[in-house]
Amino acid sequence: MRPRSPWRTRRGPASVLVTVAAAVLLAVPLAGPAGAEPSDQPGGTSGVLDSEALDRLQQRAAEVQADLQQRQTEVAAARQQLAGAQAEVDAARATVDAAEGVLAQDQALVARYASAVYRDGGALTPLTVLLSGGDPADVVSALGYLEAVDDHTAAVVGAAEEQRQAALAQQATADAALTGARQRADELAAEVADLEAAADAVTAELDVALGDVDRQLSDLQRQQVDVNTQTAANWRAYVDQLGEAGVVPPPAAEMLDPVRSLRAGLTPIGAAAGGVQRGAAQFPREPTSLLVLPAETIAAVSAAMDALGKPYAPGTAGPDSWDCGSLVSTVYGAAGIDLPDEQSALFAVSTPVDQADVLPGDLVFLGTPESGLGHVGIALDGRTMLAADGRAGAVVVRRLPAEQVVHVGRPSLGPRPQEPAPGPSGGALRVECGNAVYPPTFDGARSWGGYPNGLIPPSALCPLGVGGHSLRCDAAAAYRAMSAAYAEAFGRPVCITDSYRTYAGQVRLYGEKPALAAVPGTSNHGWGLAVDLCGGIDGFGTPQYAWMVANAGRFGWLHPTWADPGNGREEPWHWEYAGS
Structure with a gap:
């Protein structure tokens, strides 16, 4: 059998999107078919031509x-x-x-x-x-x-x-x-x-x-937009049904003991392991009961829906870009529940619930035995989650991989005694918001999305807003955030001369500078994860370069050690994105 090409995608009819609350509770009728169901790798980043x-x-x-x-x-x-x-x-x-x-x-x-x-x-x-x-x-x-x-x-x-x-x-x-x-x-x-x-x-x-x-890929991305739009519409329909039924969501404190403290007209929800679930109730009606969540949870999920489509960028906390932890912390904080803004700290304090009992608004933590904890998002039902996703480079609705769930927490239940999050083992890279974080000295493959180096479709990249420069979407969002901070210090944005470099561009540059340029197909420029800068950053010892050394790391950017002074190839202008 011929091995699967990294350029392959599913072929077949678009399926119906499972609605936010109805799939779990059978309380909201299915809204019409969406353009596609959430992909395993949101934004279509793994889907390309089968040829x-x-x-x-x-x-x-x-x-x-x-x-x-x-x-x-x-x-x-x-x-x-x-x-x-x-x-x-x-x-x-x-x-x-x-x-x-x-x-x-x-x-x-x-x-x-x-x-x-x-x-x-x-x-x-x-x-x-x-x-x-x-x-x-x-x-x-x-x-x-x-x-x-x-x-x-x-x-x-x-x-x-x-x-x-x-x-x-x-x-x-x-x-x-x-x-x-x-x-x-x-x-x-x-x-x-x-x-x-x-x-x-x-x-x-x-x-x-x-x-x-x-x-x-453009078609897949349009489908992702459709998924986001339909999911938000489904959520609004659910909230509207609560209002039409005359149900006022109670505060979280009233739902901690659903047997004794529920308001009149509400009844508990059964738990998969027996007994009832804390932090949720139902409003009995025909033909199906209506899920009732705490007011704080509904406010938080509604705010998260408003963030759909915004860029992912490590170390940012809105309103223009988010990372996975800051999105969760911000939407719940605005609703009155204080949470940490980093995935490991969120894991440490989130009171657990059984994975089989997952409800909208629960926090879903993903990971693997090798990399440990690697992501956090907001569950929408048993199959989907909303997250600021590092691989998609945006806030998206994506499939919830059940085999990667390491913890489910319910913020409305309050914090638990802190428990450390599982970390990487066996030399594996740390994963943040679904994306591997590379150390400054990392010199291995930076591949992503199934694309060859320098052969990334334009639709998989995001513009920097400067000339024709573009990068992987999370790197682009982080660059824009860094450039805005730089402008506050120097009165002008970061000066850039080079960003994503196509395979053809690498071939041309190698022909011009074989002693300096990377072999075509190996440059970090070809992954959309490197930039060459100017305007003073291109000189060691300048105030601009010193600012980058002091601040770029906050936005996931680093100056690789091989380009530092005294290491043989001094390149003050070359900076690489390594994640948060």
Whole structure:
């Protein structure tokens, strides 16, 4: 069986959205069919084209990427060898120049000696010494002096010439090595050019397929909007039915003991394990009873409905963007129930109820044995939840994965004695609001949504509001929040030069700067999780850079350690999104 492509999505008719309260209580009639039911990964981030041809294109892209990565190593080695050969040539030439200088100096001395002899009466030879000599002892002495001078001159000039010849031989060897290194570098450059051409070709084909993917993703996102809209309408219909039935939701304090303290006309709701549920009641009527929730719960869920579609951004608490904990804390706080604003702290104080008894407004905590607690949302029924979701990059209605539920808490019951939330184990990354949080030194895969690096459909990204720049939606919302805070300090938003980088853009940049650019298909820019900044942030030691170091982490942005001063590739302008 062929493995499932990460570009695959479900094909089939849209199903009916389960309404917010009716699915659990059979109290609100089903509203009409929605565009789609909530997806397992909200916003359609995992749904793309089912195509064997696209699978083959991805395989080709992966092969080109692997070849480029191998060639990058070979190119780096060849360039190092070329630089070493050039240095040896330069050293050899310097040696030759020095030897020729010594030889020239010695030759000049000999020339001055000969000139002096000529000036003093002609060349001094043994014959002239004999003819002009008087005392035989003087003649012998003169001949000895002349022989010593000649021997010394010949030795000096000969040694200098030997040094020069040795230097010339060394230079010839170095020149040959340089020629070989240049030839290897040229061969590798040609191979890389061929690979870049192959990358261009596969990118062009992928762009065509990507257009189909983007259109399908746009449809899925419209369906998500339909889900959000229909869910909010269902909730309003439920609230309206309470009013039409003359039911005034009681405060939470009156529903703590549903056997003794319920208002007249209300009756308890049975619990799955026997007995009755605290914090809820029902209003008996025909043909079905009507769920009655505390006034605080209804106010909180209604406020959460108003936040649907707003961006997700870690560390923010509305009104323009939210994270999962701050959304829960804010809507319940406005309703009169104080809660922490972080998922682990919410887990610690939430009074538990049985998962089988989940009701609208309950807090649902998701996680896995490896990553521990990873998300919190507001239950709408047994199958759906509302959450500021890190993967969707927005406040959405999404499917409630029963197998990932680690805790269900009911805020209207008050806090419990604190209990620590389960954390990651075995080296797993921490997960916040459904999205993995990467440490500053993380250098592994940053893949998301099933998309290849640099081949993310435009509809899966969100604009930054600056030029044509875009990022993954949670990163974009966090960037906008960070830029607004930066503007308060410097009077202008963050200056940006680069954000999401397509596979084709990575190929072009690699061709221009192979020693600096990442291998196509591996850049964090290609995941929509990195930016290059300017306006002072692009220089170490500036007030703008210092502000980023001090504040960017609040918005989930970091400066990777490899780009810090002294780590070999100083890039003050490069910042990456790692979540909250």
